[in-house]
Amino acid sequence: MTARIGVVTFPGSLDDRDAQRAIRLAGAEPVALWHRDRDLRGVDAVVLPGGFSYGDYLRCGAIARFSPVMETVIEQAGKGLPVLGICNGFQILCESHLLPGALTRNNHLHFICRDQKLRVENNRTAWTNAYEAGQEIVIPLKNGEGGYVCDAETLKRLEGEGRVVARYLDVNPNGSLNDIAGICNEAGNVVGLMPHPEHAVEPLTGPTIDGLGFFTSILKRLVNA
Amino acid sequence: MARVVVDVMLKPEILDPQGQAIHGALKRLGFEGVTSVRQGKRFELELDGPADEATLAQVRQMAERLLANTVIEEFQVRVEEVTSA
Numbered sequence: 001m002t003a004r005i006g007v008v009t010f011p012g013s014l015d016d017r018d019a020q021r022a023i024r025l026a027g028a029e030p031v032a033l034w035h036r037d038r039d040l041r042g043v044d045a046v047v048l049p050g051g052f053s054y055g056d057y058l059r060c061g062a063i064a065r066f067s068p069v070m071e072t073v074i075e076q077a078g079k080g081l082p083v084l085g086i087c088n089g090f091q092i093l094c095e096s097h098l099l100p101g102a103l104t105r106n107n108h109l110h111f112i113c114r115d116q117k118l119r120v121e122n123n124r125t126a127w128t129n130a131y132e133a134g135q136e137i138v139i140p141l142k143n144g145e146g147g148y149v150c151d152a153e154t155l156k157r158l159e160g161e162g163r164v165v166a167r168y169l170d171v172n173p174n175g176s177l178n179d180i181a182g183i184c185n186e187a188g189n190v191v192g193l194m195p196h197p198e199h200a201v202e203p204l205t206g207p208t209i210d211g212l213g214f215f216t217s218i219l220k221r222l223v224n225a
Numbered sequence: 226m227a228r229v230v231v232d233v234m235l236k237p238e239i240l241d242p243q244g245q246a247i248h249g250a251l252k253r254l255g256f257e258g259v260t261s262v263r264q265g266k267r268f269e270l271e272l273d274g275p276a277d278e279a280t281l282a283q284v285r286q287m288a289e290r291l292l293a294n295t296v297i298e299e300f301q302v303r304v305e306e307v308t309s310a
Contacts, residue, residue, distance in 0.1 A: 102296045108242065147240070
């Protein structure tokens with residue numbers, strides 16, 4: 001049976017179609033989920049895509065966090081459902097307290113769009129097991145509020161428990177603490193990532209196909225589960 | 226009825242690049258003597274009842290839950306006089 005992976009569309013989501021396409025290319029069945037529905041339609045995992053949910057009014061991800069679909073996602077993530085939040089999805093995960101910390105305005109105030117080199121630090125999560133630990137990849141990055149911050153104690157815990165999933169290499173594009181590009185929860189089923197792996201899954205449209213590993217990782221995890 | 230104001234500010238230890246940009250602009254405009262600028266948000270809540278302790282406790286809950294992200298922001302709640310027209 002093919003794994004079914006849900007992609008939530010919020011009002012203002014932009015990258016839901018790209019995420020669905022990446023899931024299809026990885027060999028799974030993408031399932032479109034709507035922000036107003038509480039039902040996750042029996043999916044095996046959920047992707048919260050990039051964009052500007054609810055216009056990013058108030059704060060990025062602050063209103064999306066209280067959407068009906070997120071009530072179920074938060075509940076199920078606590079029970080082990082794999083969830084990947086990309087960019088705005090990462091912001092929603094932080095606002096939901098599924099991940100600690102927050103994403104703040106880029107330190108230079110510019111919206112940035114570039115091909116970003118990363119190092120995959122933790123390949124034991126549901127979404128990164130197709131990579132080698134320490135593997136360097138290049139995938140697009142595009143955001144205005146991508147600076148990861150948290151208090152000193154949380155940072156120490158994240159670093160100590162190996163919960164920094166990916167780190168920026170060569171350049172820190174937004175002032176993120178410790179060059180953090182992505183983190184995971186304690187169980188490793190919830191991952192937040194600022195850059196966009198779903199835009200690097202085909203040679204025609206991406207700088208690389210390095211992003212595909214996030215989506216093949218979840219397949220591997222679900223097959224082995 | 227009452228008006229309650231919630232002021233939300235980034236915590237002092239969180240970098241405020243918007244405030245810094247405004248600070249830079251003030252200097253370029255020739256305004257001297259400002260050593261720092263930080264930018265926040267102000268919410269005005271019109272309530273249909275009086276601003277008693279129970280109501281204020283509820284407003285603090287609203288601030289805690291939605292209006293502020295207490296990971297990076299702090300907030301203050303105060304009652305504002307409503308001048309009847």
